[in-house]
Amino acid sequence: xxxxxxxxxxxxAYLWSGWGALASLFMFLxxxxxxxxxxxxxxxxxxxxxxxxxxxxxDAGAAWPELAVTAKRALTGFALSLAAGSVLGLLAGLSxxxxxxxxxxxxxxVGMPPIAWLVLALxxxxxxxxxxxxxxxxxxxxxIFVGALQGARTLDGQLKDVAHAYRLPLRxxxxxxxxxxxxxxxxxxxxxxxxxxxxxxxxxxLLATPDGVGAALxxxxxxxxxxxxxxxxxxxxxxxLTAEYLVLEPIKREVxxxxxxx
Amino acid sequence: xxxxxxxxxxxxxxxLCGFRPFYLATAVYxxxxxxxxxxxxxxxxxxxxxPGGPVxxxxxxxxxxxxxxxxxxxxxxxxxxxxxxxxxxxxxLLGLTLLWLAGRAAYWLSGSLGIWPAAALNLAFTAWLLSxxxxxxxxxxxxxxxxxxxxLAALAAAQAGVYFADPLTWLHVxxxxxxxxxVLAMSRISMRLINGMLDVEGVTGVDYRARPPRRNLATFAxxxxxxxxxxxxxxxxxxxxxxxxxxxxxxxLNDWHIGRxxxxxxxxxxxxxxxxxxxxxGLIGAAILAGWPMVSAGRHLLLTGAMxxxxxxxxxxxxxxxxxxxxxxxxxxxxxxxxxxxxTLVRVLSSxxxxxxxxxxxxxxxxxxxxxxxxxxxxxxxxVLTGPRPDDAGGCAEPARKPETPIKEFAC
Numbered sequence: 001x002x003x004x005x006x007x008x009x010x011x012x013a014y015l016w017s018g019w020g021a022l023a024s025l026f027m028f029l030x031x032x033x034x035x036x037x038x039x040x041x042x043x044x045x046x047x048x049x050x051x052x053x054x055x056x057x058x059d060a061g062a063a064w065p066e067l068a069v070t071a072k073r074a075l076t077g078f079a080l081s082l083a084a085g086s087v088l089g090l091l092a093g094l095s096x097x098x099x100x101x102x103x104x105x106x107x108x109x110v111g112m113p114p115i116a117w118l119v120l121a122l123x124x125x126x127x128x129x130x131x132x133x134x135x136x137x138x139x140x141x142x143x144i145f146v147g148a149l150q151g152a153r154t155l156d157g158q159l160k161d162v163a164h165a166y167r168l169p170l171r172x173x174x175x176x177x178x179x180x181x182x183x184x185x186x187x188x189x190x191x192x193x194x195x196x197x198x199x200x201x202x203x204x205x206l207l208a209t210p211d212g213v214g215a216a217l218x219x220x221x222x223x224x225x226x227x228x229x230x231x232x233x234x235x236x237x238x239x240x241l242t243a244e245y246l247v248l249e250p251i252k253r254e255v256x257x258x259x260x261x262x
Numbered sequence: 263x264x265x266x267x268x269x270x271x272x273x274x275x276x277x278l279c280g281f282r283p284f285y286l287a288t289a290v291y292x293x294x295x296x297x298x299x300x301x302x303x304x305x306x307x308x309x310x311x312x313p314g315g316p317v318x319x320x321x322x323x324x325x326x327x328x329x330x331x332x333x334x335x336x337x338x339x340x341x342x343x344x345x346x347x348x349x350x351x352x353x354x355l356l357g358l359t360l361l362w363l364a365g366r367a368a369y370w371l372s373g374s375l376g377i378w379p380a381a382a383l384n385l386a387f388t389a390w391l392l393s394x395x396x397x398x399x400x401x402x403x404x405x406x407x408x409x410x411x412x413x414l415a416a417l418a419a420a421q422a423g424v425y426f427a428d429p430l431t432w433l434h435v436x437x438x439x440x441x442x443x444x445v446l447a448m449s450r451i452s453m454r455l456i457n458g459m460l461d462v463e464g465v466t467g468v469d470y471r472a473r474p475p476r477r478n479l480a481t482f483a484x485x486x487x488x489x490x491x492x493x494x495x496x497x498x499x500x501x502x503x504x505x506x507x508x509x510x511x512x513x514x515l516n517d518w519h520i521g522r523x524x525x526x527x528x529x530x531x532x533x534x535x536x537x538x539x540x541x542x543x544g545l546i547g548a549a550i551l552a553g554w555p556m557v558s559a560g561r562h563l564l565l566t567g568a569m570x571x572x573x574x575x576x577x578x579x580x581x582x583x584x585x586x587x588x589x590x591x592x593x594x595x596x597x598x599x600x601x602x603x604x605x606t607l608v609r610v611l612s613s614x615x616x617x618x619x620x621x622x623x624x625x626x627x628x629x630x631x632x633x634x635x636x637x638x639x640x641x642x643x644x645x646v647l648t649g650p651r652p653d654d655a656g657g658c659a660e661p662a663r664k665p666e667t668p669i670k671e672f673a674c
């Protein structure tokens with residue numbers, strides 16, 4: 001309970017520390033604005049024009065449904081790869097043979113360009129939800145798999161012996177010895193994969209589906225509407241930034257606390 | 263002035279330490295300047311015919327007259343303390359004071375005398391300060407205070423721009439440099455002030471540290487905005503950079519959130535300085551991006567607000583400690599600081615009211631409140647600054663007497 005209260009008391013300080021990130025982002029917006037002044041609105045609409053356009057899209061009710069469809073696909077693909085990647089990676093990490101065996105296969109998967117998977121997926125699944133979901137899954141899988149594999153491979157054998165010597169119950173061994181270590185490898189992999197899924201899904205939608213942010217981007221490109229394109233991009237990046245700083249980063253800090261506490 | 267009279271004048275307690283004449287000059291000039299400016303706006307006094315017009319006069323005297331006096335007073339006291347060099351001797355201090363006064367007279371008369379005498383005297387003053395501080399700051403091992411020297415040099419460069427190029431453009435640059443100087447000076451003072459307070463209160467486990475990366479981000483952001491405003495005033499790029507400066511200043515306050523001790527006056531007043539500064543840059547940024555005519559209101563948040571309050575806080579702290587008194591614990595300090603803040607907010611309000619087409623009454627109220635704060639300061643500090651020390655120590659030394667209530671008093 002106290003822990004929870006301390007955690008909640010830390011929220012304002014955490015939110016306030018976001019000002020540092022905002023300072024950098026504002027400098028980036030300045031650079032963007034400068035670029036748009038050099039190349040003109042047709043090539044690169046400025047941040048203000050983009051945000052106004054985004055506001056218009058939201059007001060017109062066009063933004064949220066597309067974003068929801070995209071988010072659903074990204075998260076489905078991500079959840080699948082999270083489950084498969086974590087379980088298979090951990091299993092492979094338990095055995096030296098399995099990890100040696102799986103390495104080259106993972107290298108092949110990582111080396112395969114997502115756009116190639118997309119082409120295959122289009123041939124296999126046609127246009128529809130399955131294509132972007134599969135592309136996201138197959139692109140995220142190796143990242144999570146490698147994270148889980150390394151987490152399992154680097155488990156401290158001495159700690160295991162200590163736990164054994166003290167006859168720690170299995171449940172405690174798992175939750176206090178193995179879990180923190182494995183999670184500290186898994187979690188960064190999950191975050192990297194989530195960012196990846198968000199990018200891949202837009203790319204897949206651009207070529208494969210009639211709806212979603214990617215499709216909206218394709219439409220605005222066809223209309224040579226750079227402002228609308230930038231608005232969609234800003235929406236996607238904005239959502240990613242929000243998720244990253246409001247949800248994932250706090251959890252990451254929490255999970256990695258034990259490292260600094262050592 | 264004869265040599266004898268000069269020596270007798272220099273022997274006055276006012277010239278015991280560098281801050282004394284300049285802190286006095288700052289407060290006296292604050293009241294005089296705003297009284298004159300209000301009278302000019304009301305039509306009771308003719309507008310000064312200086313090059314660049316009345317607004318340039320107003321800004322120049324507040325920045326290079328008033329703020330420069332307080333900067334001189336601060337550095338003349340702080341540099342010897344930071345670097346361990348000797349304090350400025352009385353005759354030089356009197357010379358500096360007279361040069362500052364001559365600079366004021368020359369600028370007021372620059373409409374008829376031309377800009378050259380004013381430029382020569384005012385630049386000579388800044389150059390003299392630089393020549394006094396450069397050797398000890400440079401010789402100091404590791405040169406931890408070099409940034410103060412750079413800021414003063416930048417202030418001098420902008421000053422040359424005011425006289426020989428477009429006055430208002432360069433006065434805006436000077437305002438930016440002053441903001442950087444305030445952040446640099448405040449971070450040095452606040453470390454000692456806040457940790458001193460925490461020690462006195464017997465607080466353990468709470469620790470205040472002005473972290474250099476955050477400070478560097480803030481000064482970098484302010485510098486970037488200042489440069490952008492010089493190169494492209496009113497451009498959206500400048501607006502975004504103003505917002506970046508706001509965010510970087512708010513980011514600085516991460517160091518300050520130390521729980522309820524934040525409400526201690528010696529913590530809270532510097533804290534408010536940063537708030538005003540951040541809000542000022544925020545308003546400037548919003549005004550540029552949205553096209554509101556509120557840039558001047560934002561500038562007044564920076565100068566009437568943040569700068570005045572920073573000067574006030576430094577003067578009530580250093581002005582007593584280095585005169586041999588312990589920190590003032592009376593109520594007038596929060597009162598005067600509150601007057602400065604309220605006057606600033608009323609000044610901003612008057613910009614909004616002018617924008618929507620209402621009268622200038624608020625301008626007068628704001629000026630009166632601001633002047634009242636400095637009158638209060640003068641009332642309390644005249645004897646401290648012009649009188650002899652209450653102890654046997656000399657020069658700028660910290661109080662040699664035992665504090666009356668030893669537990670609650672501390673030096674900065």
